[in-house]
Amino acid sequence: MVAPAVVPVVPEQRQDQQQPPTEAPAKGPKIGAPDKYDGTRGAKAEAYVTQIGLYIISNPRMFPDDRTKVIFLISYLTGQASAWAQPYTAKLFAGHPVSYVKFSTAFQMMFYDTEKKSWAKRALRQLKQTKTISQYTFLFNQYTADARCEMTTLMSQYQQGLKKDIWLALVLARVHFTQLADLSNLALKINNEINGADMTTVDPSPAPEPNTMDLSAMHGQLLAKEKADMMRSRLCFFCGNKGHIARECPKKFKGKGKAAIRIAELEEQVQRLTTGQGTSKSAGWAEESKM
Structure with a gap:
């Protein structure tokens, strides 16, 4: 036996149903019909959906409901994409409702690059x-x-x-x-x-002064004999100079002082740039920074 042909069911319109008054169509950009889509995954699928979307929103009178949108979308599918859409096509032929949002979501999950x-x-x-x-x-x-x-x-x-x-x-x-x-x-x-x-740019590692002791293994790595010799000579463990101990060594804070100067310079530059900035939600930031 030959299976009966599947005929699409088109909802009938009542004879007494009043047609809405026609209005002069507004002029807008002329959008070309989308290209056929064969099921190639990735960028080609995204381009197809974009073309479909632009055509639908540019011709709203042609697509008053989900049914017309889905029919239009399926009509431009070929190859494996058309085969994938067969269950939806069968629903349309049987007169069953098909959600455009659900169809589009399923299409994206199937043909978009999910790892992107x-x-x-x-x-x-x-x-x-x-x-x-x-x-x-x-x-x-x-x-x-x-x-x-x-x-x-x-x-x-x-x-x-x-x-x-x-x-x-x-x-x-x-x-x-x-x-x-x-x-x-x-x-x-x-x-x-x-x-x-x-x-x-400030060099974070300045060259050692010629008159100071060579402390290539300094900052906690001095040998016991070197420490003893430096203590007898009253030299700083950090820089090798006289007059202070390592805890109070001014060279320890030299880098921090330069960093503070750099921050002050940046604050001044930023203040000039952000004075009257429309995007600022916290007026008076300069005063706050002094607190």
């Missing part, structure tokens, strides 16, 4: 500014769309990847951001201000 999101999140965590801040921001923004993180998470990741000076200046600014674009714009301004200030 986790890969993008991992890339954001590992991304660090090694060259210009513009290049860093460009790369960061490339991953944000696929990562689909909350805005607060994205802004936190962005700050953590910045170079130390820029990160510190943003912390000192005490500006509350709600958008990543505002944060990156201020970071760019701070970067330009710092680079334009003609400040040299």
Whole structure:
């Protein structure tokens, strides 16, 4: 026996049902029909969904309900994608309702790159500014769309990847951001201000003074005999000079003093940049920093 042909059931319209008055269609951009989709996973599936979505929202009168949307979407499927959609096609033929949202969700789970999101999140965590801040921001923004993180998470990741000076200046600014674009714009301004200030980088390990003792194994690694000799000569265990002990050695705090100066310089630069910032939610941060 030959199976009976499956005929799509089209809901009938009552004869006495009043048609809504027609209105002149509003002119808008002309959107071309989507390309056929054969089931290739990844970027091609995302492009297909984008084309379908643009066409539907550009022609709302053509798609008054879920049924018409799903029919349109299925009609452009070929190959394995069309085979995958057969259960939904059977439901449409039988007159059963098919949710457009559920169909789209199932389509995305089947044909989207499911590893893309986790890969993008991992890339954001590992991304660090090694060259210009513009290049860093460009790369960061490339991953944000696929990562689909909350805005607060994205802004936190962005700050953590910045170079130390820029990160510190943003912390000192005490500006509350709600958008990543505002944060990156201020970071760019701070970067330009710092680079334009003609400040040299402090060498964290200054060369030893010629008149001091050679302490190549110093800071807790001196031999007992060396310590005894230095105690008899009343020399500092830290720098090898006379006049003080290691606990009070001024060279211990030399680096900290330079760091404090650097922070003060950054605070001054940030204050100039953030005066009157529209994105700030905490006015008077300069006064707070003095408390």
